[in-house]
Amino acid sequence: MVSFKIEKDNLVKRYELPNYNLKIEYNYSVNEKKYNGDNIYFGYKPSKFSFVLEKKRGQYDVGNIVIVFYDPLNPEISVIEPGIHFQTLEYPLIGILLMLMFIYNLLKLLKKG
Template identity: 35%
Template structure:
């Protein structure tokens, strides 16, 4: 192989690598946006608003710990499953939200165990419900640590995606303004 064909192969590999990193970066940005702004932020806003919601009486119908097994690992995560019934203006509803973010599974079984013990079957509870959408309810209003999970995790994905794509896009802009030969010369001198 001569020097010219090695250079072309290297250039082609760099282009494929850049495109792959760009693609993965954009996937991270998309997933991060969905997690942070479609799931996380509405959850946070609802949790903050729930402190002002009206209340009604309810009763716990089901209370247990759910175990989630990972297919590629022997470890398990746990989450509490509490289902309660309540009534708003003569209409009956069922809810399963103890606090906003309680659907996040953790490896700490004791957290789920405490929740299940706190809300045994047949316990009378006070239910906070959204006056605009009474089917949305919660037993413990407000913001908790796990309420931030989707928002923060989404921003982690967004940040990684932005880091992955910004370097490549910045170099492409430089190439437009400075010309490809100057950038190639500076890259060769860096090697």
Template identity: 35%
Template sequence: MRKKGVFLIFAIIGIGALIWGTTSYKKAQEAKGWPTTEGKIISSEVDSHWSRTGTGTNRRSKMMYDAKVVFEYSVEGRVYTSNKVSFGEYSSSSRRSAQKVVEKYPPNKDVIVFFDPVNPEMAILEPGKIGGIVIPFVAGGMFLLVGIVGVMSKKNT
């Protein structure tokens, strides 16, 4: 019974990841229809940080990179600032990936900003882009599959 509980937790985590991924995907698709306004890049740089993976003797540190892009825009006379290029942004072990984003959005560049009409503080530069959103689908699917197989296995009763 104890093993089944562990597998049930795996299944629940998998379901949670799939729900989160689905919600993020829907938001990314909805953003394609958001109204637009003009904006300007305030700052753009590659940020790095150490990320730890594994446990015990398998614990490792890895340098990860993010594109930090800050832009300003106005809606109905009110000025807003955002740092979200797209939904599904993620850190990468490739500095080059982050550098490409920074090069695409240099400081002082004029940009088109897509903003949420209900909550204008939420804005992005690249609607519909789903890059990192794939991760929760893959991980969630794997966790759910392991959980279901483990719970249904007669060996774990």
């Protein structure tokens, strides 16, 4: 865990898709070696709603000191928000829900027949 400044942030409207992407870049050093990072958290993806990212952007103003979490075995891998986030689990949860619905309907069908 290291504290460092936000170097640059940018809210970009991606025109090929109706999504907004928040790009935050930060620099940090581990054992006197400098690294650059841009991962907010693992599994981060663009949002369809700019207000969601504007709120997050307000937490990371340019020049702010932030805590950078990195892998001690591979310091190039870093994030500024560790842990599990809903966006990371969104698709697996939808997949599990669809599978459970399929199994439920299959069991119901087998019970009838």
